[in-house]
Amino acid sequence: MKEFKKHLSANACWLVLIALLIFFYFLSPNFLTTKNMITVLKQVSVNGICAVGLAIILIGGGIDLSTGSQAAVSGMICSTLLVDKGWPVLPAFAAAIVITACTVGLLNGISIAYTGMPPLIATLGTQNVARGIAYLITNGFIVYNLPEPAKIVGQTSLLGGYLPICVLLFVVILFIGHFLLNKTSYGRMLFAVGANKEAARLSGIPVNKIVISSYVIGSLFISLGGVVLMSRVNSGIPSAGTDIYIEILSGCTIGGISSRGGKGNVFKMLGGVLVMGVISNGMNVAGISEYYQYIVKGAILIIAVGMDSYQSVIQTNRRSHIIRSAAAAEEKKAGRGGHV
Amino acid sequence: MKQVLLSLKHISKQYPGVLALNDVSLDVYEGETLALCGENGAGKSTLIKTLSGSILPSEGTIIYDGKEYDSMTPKRSQDLGISVVYQEFNLMNTLSVAENVYVGRLPMKHGLYDKKTCIEDAKKIFADMEVDIDVTKPVEELSVAYMQLVEIAKNLAKETRLLIMDEPTAPLTEHECIILFGIMRKLKERGVTIIFISHRMNEIFDVCDRAAVMRDGQLISVHNIAEINRDQLIRDMVGRSMSEAYPVCEKTIGETVLKVENLSGNGVKQISFELHRGEILGLAGLVGAGRTEIMRILYGADNGGSGDITLHGKKVFFKNPKEAVKNGIVLLPEDRKREGVLLTLPISQNVVLPNLRKVSSGLFVNRKKVDEMVERQRSDLKIACYSGEQLAGTLSGGNQQKVVLAKWLASDAEILIFDEPTRGIDVGAKWEIYNLMNALCKRGMSIIMISSEMDELIGMSDRVVVLFEGKQTGTLAKSEFSQEAILTLASGEELVRS
Missing domain, CATH: 3.40.50.300 (P-loop containing nucleotide triphosphate hydrolases)
Known part of the structure; x- marks a missing residue:
């Protein structure tokens, strides 16, 4: 029974996903069609690629609210390089991703690691800074007329239209993320830092370097999401991706990437990202007003993070007594130093 | 070899x-x-x-x-x-x-x-x-x-x-x-x-x-x-001779004000004691024995406790600290800097905080009443400061402890729970705190004192309750006090009474 319960809670988001599919099926006949499901997957793949980046940051014990702005910056850099400078597609993609990660991502990482400021505030600041940069690149104008090869990743499909390339890319990114987090020593150090910074430091892990690099590596994935988005909408839009941060933060949390750090798995996260994708698309297809959609998405974020935090409260209470006495013992030792 | x-x-x-x-x-x-x-x-x-x-x-x-x-x-x-x-x-x-x-x-x-x-x-x-x-x-x-x-x-x-x-x-x-x-x-x-x-x-x-x-x-x-x-x-x-002397206090110990029976919670089980008017009750035990934990239950700071508490003959059980304070029981926490004083605020605001109703007229805080209250406590407790507006964080440990004391004295508390009253306080200021504690007892207040310092327990308490790993291992009267006796009970050993 306990095992069953454990399985249930571990896979709850897949059950939620099925329930949502059924719910929207009854709400709108246009929802559960092959065409619409492929649309959902396409939408999810941009957010999903960004979510892998956010997952890396969350697992390292941080958080990033600037994800949407980062995606916009990289899309703007990329489209400008393609259209104004006439760069070929691959170098333009690569340059946009690397430049964004090494500016916005690095700024996030350094300010958080060295000043110890709360990541929430730091990235709230860069959210605005990066958005401003995205507008400044073209003075607010949208970049149209991308060259044909730039549309491949976002708009073409394989297998007779059933396998969009961006979905394929998302799957590849999932595997890369999983490999990075679970198979490399970097990934395991990231988990250690996210779980307990002080213990990680005492174990000889360079905590600051890990924290900074998590924001940079996370930003690489988020910026890739940005250029895929650009390719999908066929233009560089400075206001793009404003709702990315709330969707992927909810998606990660629902998918078991704890906002308290050190916990999570990108394959399980996929479930959370799909849940958010289905809710977004389902509400659109059912014709629910955009204003209600804001409320629903905000409420979902609060509920998801709230449930995650509440679980930790329960766990903390379970042994708060012991920990408090251990802490008291330590303080006594530290504070007294031969007093009696 | x-x-x-x-x-x-x-x-x-x-x-x-x-x-x-x-x-x-x-x-x-x-x-x-x-x-x-x-x-x-x-x-x-x-x-x-x-x-x-x-x-x-x-x-x-x-x-x-x-x-x-x-x-x-x-x-x-x-x-x-x-x-x-x-x-x-x-x-x-x-x-x-x-x-x-x-x-x-x-x-x-x-x-x-x-x-x-x-x-x-x-x-x-x-x-x-x-x-x-x-x-x-x-x-x-x-x-x-x-x-x-x-x-x-x-x-x-x-x-x-x-x-x-x-x-x-x-x-x-x-x-x-x-x-x-x-x-x-x-x-x-x-x-x-x-x-x-x-x-x-x-x-x-x-x-x-x-x-x-x-x-x-x-x-x-x-x-x-x-x-x-x-x-x-x-x-x-x-085994060491007492290095410090303690102020002697002539006081009369009165009727029972607080009776605790089988109080459990926070990992502590079945603690019973009585506290009399004018008495200092020591609470001894090693770190982690549950002294602070059980007092937090008594004070309502932590939930999940059980047992009977009788205050002035009336059954009570505090769900939160607010109720305890209302009933005249206050806690002076061990970690003054984190739980006792607001370091970034002046002395006056620290003192007034639990007494806002007393110094307010209608919706507004009456500046004159505040000054009176702070001045009275300042001179009563001899808080060394240049004015009531000095930030609490700039005071010495002893004076910070006095600020904590001041805020509760101004609120007419009757039972003070002191958690490590002289932790981190230098010797001279300790003496002052001890004198204050005695003076409060003479005024008819009662004190529960958690302490890890043997000398302090023996020098100040009228009776000592000893805990070991969440259980009460003994209660000693003043005549039974000795470092050996307390340490024996605090290590969970049987005390052979001679």
Whole structure:
């Protein structure tokens, strides 16, 4: 029974996903069609690629609210390089991703690691800074007329239209993320830092370097999401991706990437990202007003993070007594130093 | 002839105002298990920290394995095979047991993390320890005792010649202690030298070869366990003439104001006592015995308690601190800086905070009433400050304690719960606090005093309740007071009343 319960809670988001599919099926006949499901997957793949980046940051014990702005910056850099400078597609993609990660991502990482400021505030600041940069690149104008090869990743499909390339890319990114987090020593150090910074430091892990690099590596994935988005909408839009941060933060949390750090798995996260994708698309297809959609998405974020935090409260209470006495013992030792 | 592995020569550690270690010289033999005993704050932890390299001694040298060192660094200490199991946990709760054991030096294969080897190796270590544990489980799903075992396994996974354990048995149950002692014996057979800190006498006599006793930063004595008994050891730990005098107070102790019966919660069970008007009731026990925990239940700061509390003949049970304060019971917490005073606010606002209603007219705070209240408390308690507007954070420890006291005195409290009233307060200010406590009792207030300082308990209390690991092991009247008696009860031993 306990095992069953454990399985249930571990896979709850897949059950939620099925329930949502059924719910929207009854709400709108246009929802559960092959065409619409492929649309959902396409939408999810941009957010999903960004979510892998956010997952890396969350697992390292941080958080990033600037994800949407980062995606916009990289899309703007990329489209400008393609259209104004006439760069070929691959170098333009690569340059946009690397430049964004090494500016916005690095700024996030350094300010958080060295000043110890709360990541929430730091990235709230860069959210605005990066958005401003995205507008400044073209003075607010949208970049149209991308060259044909730039549309491949976002708009073409394989297998007779059933396998969009961006979905394929998302799957590849999932595997890369999983490999990075679970198979490399970097990934395991990231988990250690996210779980307990002080213990990680005492174990000889360079905590600051890990924290900074998590924001940079996370930003690489988020910026890739940005250029895929650009390719999908066929233009560089400075206001793009404003709702990315709330969707992927909810998606990660629902998918078991704890906002308290050190916990999570990108394959399980996929479930959370799909849940958010289905809710977004389902509400659109059912014709629910955009204003209600804001409320629903905000409420979902609060509920998801709230449930995650509440679980930790329960766990903390379970042994708060012991920990408090251990802490008291330590303080006594530290504070007294031969007093009696 | 036994080989000396570690030899401390004239180690001293001077902190500002405190000599934490005073000329300690100690030889530790290869392969022995040495108990390090002493009261809280005797200098045991400081001594350990000089060995682990987390603090540098002011004087003296360390000879380890024939080589002489001025000091250790964490890295040198690790390289030499010295491992320390600290009291607090350094675990990553969301990661698996196996990863915690090998964190920082995970097994790698072709440049990648080798999970399989990590799990296999960790399994071997626990099998060796004869501990049945699922090494793939995240640490947060373990009980506290198993967390302690993981901490120990972490150190066993390294090449260890000298293993130092700082009260490793504190969170363990009896059965788990037996497992731990089995591990210790096995390590000993393998030639590992162990330094073992514990407050529990029977453990020391069970597993150790020798016992070194520390007091006031000095090494008092070293005994072979076979040649000494418990009483001698306890006498060495506490036996010192009273260094400070306490103000004498002529007061009358009145009727029962508070009666507590079978109060449980926060890991503490069935505590009963009575508090009389004008009385100071001492609450003694070692760190972690549950003194603060049970007082937080009484005060309503933590939920989940049970039992009967009778205040002035009326049954009460406080759901939150607000109710307790309303009924005239207040808490002066041990951690003043975090829970007692608001450091960034002036004295006046600290004092007024729980008394806002008294100094308000309608919706507005009346400045004049505030000044009157603060001035009265300031002169009453002789708080040394240039004005009531001085920030509380700029005051000395003693004066901060007076500010905490002031805010409750202004609120007409009747029962004060003092948690370590003189922690971090210098000797002169201590005397003032003691005088104030006596003066309050004369005024008819009652005090419950949690203290870890023997002298203070004996010097100030009218009666002492002793706790050991969440249970009440005894209540002593003033005539029965002695350091030995309190320490015996606080170690969970039977007191033989003569």
